[in-house]
Amino acid sequence: MLGLLSAGPASGYDLLKTFEISLASVWPATQSQLYAELGRLSKEGLVRVVAEGPRGRKEYEITEEGHTELCHWLVEVPPNQTRRSDMLLRVFFLDQVGSDAARGYLERLAERAVHEHDQLRGIREFVISEGDDALRLYGDIALEWGLRLTAAQRDWAEWAAARVAALEQQKAGHTAAE
């Protein structure tokens, strides 16, 4: 919220819209959370209501303290290391479903990665056309992360599927030899 407001004043509704198209992919949150958070921030003096519009619209602005707090969080608060990945959790137990289904799972992961990668490429082309230099720099860096991540995921999933296939083969040969 503080980050979004640092680009200029906006209402909760505005922030919600901006949030959904830009940040929801890296930080999912619901409307209730956003409004609740605005209330909290307002009570703590990190944001301030600067105007009231038509339908009860309240326009918020980031305060000095808010900006200080934002910068503090950006560079000083230690990043959260552990991310939860159900995708990887499943891999640990993939031996339970047999190598055929396991290979299928990995192949589907590869396909999904390719699909996501293409989507991101589409977004980048769209964003590039309306570039405004310094402001778009960090958005592009984040996008690049997505591109590299999905590319790595495709490679990995294909590699893993091949390894499973190799073991499958080896086992079949072993059984036939006996």
Add this chain to the structure above:
Amino acid sequence: MLGLLSAGPASGYDLLKTFEISLASVWPATQSQLYAELGRLSKEGLVRVVAEGPRGRKEYEITEEGHTELCHWLVEVPPNQTRRSDMLLRVFFLDQVGSDAARGYLERLAERAVHEHDQLRGIREFVISEGDDALRLYGDIALEWGLRLTAAQRDWAEWAAARVAALEQQKAGHTAAE
């Protein structure tokens, strides 16, 4: 829990220990959650108490239904796409702290990635020594994901820091020329 129990019967305490050394990095959870989950699973008939040991120890076993449910989850339940990343969220607002601090943040990300990568390499070497083929396959595949992810993160962070530095340079030159 179901996945861990599919390797054989165990108590909540056993599962907790196994969990901490093997899965906590991809699926953080606390002791309270694990015990609570066991209770729930037991009530739903997906696990069953097979023996009571010394200190109130209850040994659980996965049931037929539990195993069916596990396999169902592994291959049929659609994976969760959105992962939360405070690291990436910060990148979006990095222009707020100036290019110097921003570059510092990215460089620290690169360092952290290298450190994690080394740790994972250490783990792999330790695991390789006590390999038992098919069983260790999927653990190794998961490990490989970690290695590729951290390598990609280092490359990306270094690339991003260089881009920020380039823009910084360009700006400085522009200002000096005026």
Add this chain to the structure above:
DNA sequence: TCGCGACATGTCAACACAGGAATGTACGAT
């Protein structure tokens, strides 16, 4: 002018999660 869709905020119940405290038992070493 009527109604629909976008605007705009707020509340609620249910559940997930983190972290820690409370409680107690068994075993092995001294």
Add this chain to the structure above:
DNA sequence: ATCGTACATTCCTGTGTTGACATGTCGCGA
């Protein structure tokens, strides 16, 4: 014999999160 450690489970409190529901306003086109 007893003391510390590992074993083993349960409960509690506060906070984060989800998804749905409630409420109402404005503007525009038929």
